[in-house]
Amino acid sequence: MTTDTAPVPTTEPTRPTVAVRHLLAQIGRYTFLCAILGFFALPLLWLATAPFDDTPTVTASLPRFTLDNFRALLDNPYALSSLLNSVYLAAGTAALVVTFAALAAYALSRVRVPGRDALLYGLLLLSSIVTGTATMVPLFELAFRLNLIDSRLGVILILSGGLLPAAIFILKDFMDSTPTSYEESARVFGASPLQIMRHIVVPLVRPGLATVGVWAVANVWGNFLVPFLLLRGPDKAPAAVIMYTLYTEGGQADLRLLSTFSLLYSLPVALMFVFVSSRYGFRFHGGIKR
Amino acid sequence: MSAITMRELTKVYPGGVRALDALDLEIADGEFFALLGPSGCGKTTLLRTIAGLEVASGGSVRIGERDVTGLPPGKRDVAMVFQDYALFPHMTVRDNIAYPLRIKKVDRRTRGGKAADTAEELGLSGLLERRPGQLSGGQQQRVALARAMACHPQVFLLDEPLSNLDARLRLEARTFLKRLQRELGVTTVFVTHDQAEALALADRIAVMEGGRIRQVGTPTEVFRRPANTFVAGFIGSTPMNLIDARVHGGELAVGPARLPLPDDSHGQVTDGERLVYGIRPEYLDYSPTAVPGALTGEVVVVENLGSVSLVSLDVPADDTGPADAGSPAGDAGRTSVQVVVPEGAEPEPGDTGWVVPRPGRSLLYRDGTLVTATATAEVPAPRAGAAVRS
Ligand SMILES: Nc1ncnc2c1ncn2[C@@H]1O[C@H](COP(=O)(O)OP(=O)(O)OP(=O)(O)O)[C@@H](O)[C@H]1O
Ligand SMILES: [Mg+2]
Numbered sequence: 001m002t003t004d005t006a007p008v009p010t011t012e013p014t015r016p017t018v019a020v021r022h023l024l025a026q027i028g029r030y031t032f033l034c035a036i037l038g039f040f041a042l043p044l045l046w047l048a049t050a051p052f053d054d055t056p057t058v059t060a061s062l063p064r065f066t067l068d069n070f071r072a073l074l075d076n077p078y079a080l081s082s083l084l085n086s087v088y089l090a091a092g093t094a095a096l097v098v099t100f101a102a103l104a105a106y107a108l109s110r111v112r113v114p115g116r117d118a119l120l121y122g123l124l125l126l127s128s129i130v131t132g133t134a135t136m137v138p139l140f141e142l143a144f145r146l147n148l149i150d151s152r153l154g155v156i157l158i159l160s161g162g163l164l165p166a167a168i169f170i171l172k173d174f175m176d177s178t179p180t181s182y183e184e185s186a187r188v189f190g191a192s193p194l195q196i197m198r199h200i201v202v203p204l205v206r207p208g209l210a211t212v213g214v215w216a217v218a219n220v221w222g223n224f225l226v227p228f229l230l231l232r233g234p235d236k237a238p239a240a241v242i243m244y245t246l247y248t249e250g251g252q253a254d255l256r257l258l259s260t261f262s263l264l265y266s267l268p269v270a271l272m273f274v275f276v277s278s279r280y281g282f283r284f285h286g287g288i289k290r
Numbered sequence: 291m292s293a294i295t296m297r298e299l300t301k302v303y304p305g306g307v308r309a310l311d312a313l314d315l316e317i318a319d320g321e322f323f324a325l326l327g328p329s330g331c332g333k334t335t336l337l338r339t340i341a342g343l344e345v346a347s348g349g350s351v352r353i354g355e356r357d358v359t360g361l362p363p364g365k366r367d368v369a370m371v372f373q374d375y376a377l378f379p380h381m382t383v384r385d386n387i388a389y390p391l392r393i394k395k396v397d398r399r400t401r402g403g404k405a406a407d408t409a410e411e412l413g414l415s416g417l418l419e420r421r422p423g424q425l426s427g428g429q430q431q432r433v434a435l436a437r438a439m440a441c442h443p444q445v446f447l448l449d450e451p452l453s454n455l456d457a458r459l460r461l462e463a464r465t466f467l468k469r470l471q472r473e474l475g476v477t478t479v480f481v482t483h484d485q486a487e488a489l490a491l492a493d494r495i496a497v498m499e500g501g502r503i504r505q506v507g508t509p510t511e512v513f514r515r516p517a518n519t520f521v522a523g524f525i526g527s528t529p530m531n532l533i534d535a536r537v538h539g540g541e542l543a544v545g546p547a548r549l550p551l552p553d554d555s556h557g558q559v560t561d562g563e564r565l566v567y568g569i570r571p572e573y574l575d576y577s578p579t580a581v582p583g584a585l586t587g588e589v590v591v592v593e594n595l596g597s598v599s600l601v602s603l604d605v606p607a608d609d610t611g612p613a614d615a616g617s618p619a620g621d622a623g624r625t626s627v628q629v630v631v632p633e634g635a636e637p638e639p640g641d642t643g644w645v646v647p648r649p650g651r652s653l654l655y656r657d658g659t660l661v662t663a664t665a666t667a668e669v670p671a672p673r674a675g676a677a678v679r680s
Contacts, residue, residue: 184363187363187364188366188370190365192364199392
């Protein structure tokens with residue numbers, strides 16, 4: 001009994017100070033979070049208001065509502081077709097990356113190759129260089145020799161090459177976490193390796209394929225350097241490159257066009273993300289949801 | 291429906307594990323055959339090698355008239371049920387059952403109908419549109435069986451088909467499995483490490499140890515006349531008592547006790563020879579009063595098994611011989627003898643008891659191998675009539 005009551009007098013006076021300290025900590029934490037949130041929200045806010053403002057500035061403000069900006073953008077000969085070009089490049093690259101990464105990841109996951117993990121990490125390390133600025137000159141040279149300058153295929157191939165290692169890495173994790181007994185079961189029934197891939201493996205790792213697809217599209221959508229260097233005319237240029245040309249005669253950034261175009265440019269990727277995420281579940285790790 | 295014949299079958303895994311060691315085995319057409327053995331003895335490996343999922347390092351496998359050793363799994367005309375059932379989680383029960391037919395390019399409507407028929411036979415009719423994740427363990431097992439049946443294979447291979455079920459369901463599924471196999475008459479090999487399951491289900495059992503087969507026989511043979519001390523210790527819900535004994539003037543001496551020689555060892559043993567005397571706890575009778583010549587000792591443990599109790603006695607035994615001379619010569623060792631005692635007759639720990647072997651139920655082992663009337667064979671094959679002695 002005495003040992004129970006002894007600590008009470010010592011804690012009693014400190015209780016209010018503890019509460020105050022707790023409150024201050026909470027206030028501090030939320031202030032910090034708000035600051036961070038504001039930092040990220042303001043550009044988005046600008047993206048939401050500026051396109052509808054007849055005199056947009058670089059600050060976010062309540063717009064004087066107009067749709068003129070959109071009309072002006074439609075008059076630009078390359079704006080809309082550039083979005084279509086972006087779709088071509090992104091879809092082509094995503095298709096290549098998903099297909100080849102799935103095949104490679106399946107093989108790497110199921111076959112015991114000595115030094116497999118070293119190979120994977122090596123590829124991953126090198127991939128950040130392949131589409132990086134440092135290799136632009138040799139890549140340009142390569143594309144030139146292969147007659148792939150000013151060709152969408154060239155851009156797609158180079159972007160795919162850069163994305164493949166990371167895609168393989170992500171997908172291998174999904175493949176590793178599907179039990180081999182599914183495939184063995186199908187094998188005993190006489191399924192061929194491609195049938196096993198189509199009927200069993202692909203449906204099981206579908207969230208992984210969706211993740212890699214979205215990730216590839218987002219990467220291509222935002223890539224400026226590769227299409228900028230490899231594609232000559234504005235007729236094939238994707239949106240990321242066309243955005244760079246939206247200037248007034250005076251050489252100033254045309255904020256009315258730029259803001260409107262930015263909105264159109266970001267919407268498809270955001271919508272795709274929401275769609276894929278709700279449909280397949282967006283995640284970077286394997287495991288089967290039954 | 292075909293027999294399976296394995297000759298000198300060997301499987302060495304990369305890394306050097308010899309999971310199958312020159313194994314010879316014949317499984318008859320239409321037989322329900324159990325592979326039984328402790329964990330790691332190579333049961334799954336043998337099953338997977340028959341299926342073709344593992345490539346044999348040596349030897350051959352024949353199914354019916356065909357040598358399938360070099361064939362891929364899909365060409366062997368077998369169906370396998372995996373321990374985890376391996377039902378495809380993204381397909382409905384119907385699509386799962388129809389999958390083998392899909393591979394055989396049967397059109398969607400026909401295979402859907404056939405799947406429904408098979409499901410009906412196994413009592414799965416109401417579950418056709420469900421996913422495997424929405425089924426109970428027992429239902430999953432039946433879907434896996436239905437999928438295996440749907441492709442009408444010559445051979446069924448089942449890897450621990452009942453081990454994922456809880457105890458009550460397991461009994462039910464056991465009966466179901468036995469009936470199904472009877473009706474289909476397809477050669478079936480199943481793996482289990484549960485000896486009760488093997489005894490209850492199989493027409494014949496192969497007991498394996500370390501990649502080899504230690505005995506093949508009907509459940510009765512394997513239970514009544516284990517060919518060696520390994521099988522003797524493995525088969526039976528309570529392991530057989532294996533007691534060191536010495537032949538002495540036409541009787542067996544275990545310490546001060548004198549036991550009669552088993553019937554068929556007459557003329558097979560020499561006076562003074564050291565052997566192992568084997569008797570199941572079920573075939574010993576417990577007596578609280580003195581019986582001349584019987585094994586006697588103090589009751590150490592009484593385990594209640596429901597309708598019977600398993601009583602362990604500490605019995606003075608014959609000295610284990612000069613080989614392991616832990617004790618000075620002449621000083622008798624002690625051994626534990628287990629006996630099954632019916633309800634109501636259980637002694638208390640500390641009591642002194644006597645145990646008497648029932649006639650015709652004891653066995654003798656020389657160097658771990660059964661001593662029989664017909665020389666010492668590794669795998670005795672007594673005819674059904676001879677096996678039932680008493
Ligand atoms: N893929 C493998 N690579 C190397 N060794 C293996 C492999 N699979 C099994 N083994 C080894 O081969 C031996 C036999 O294994 P197996 O799986 O056939 O045993 P089992 O009798 O089925 O055991 P359990 O009752 O535990 O399932 C074991 O020693 C095991 O460690
Ligand atoms: Mg096993």
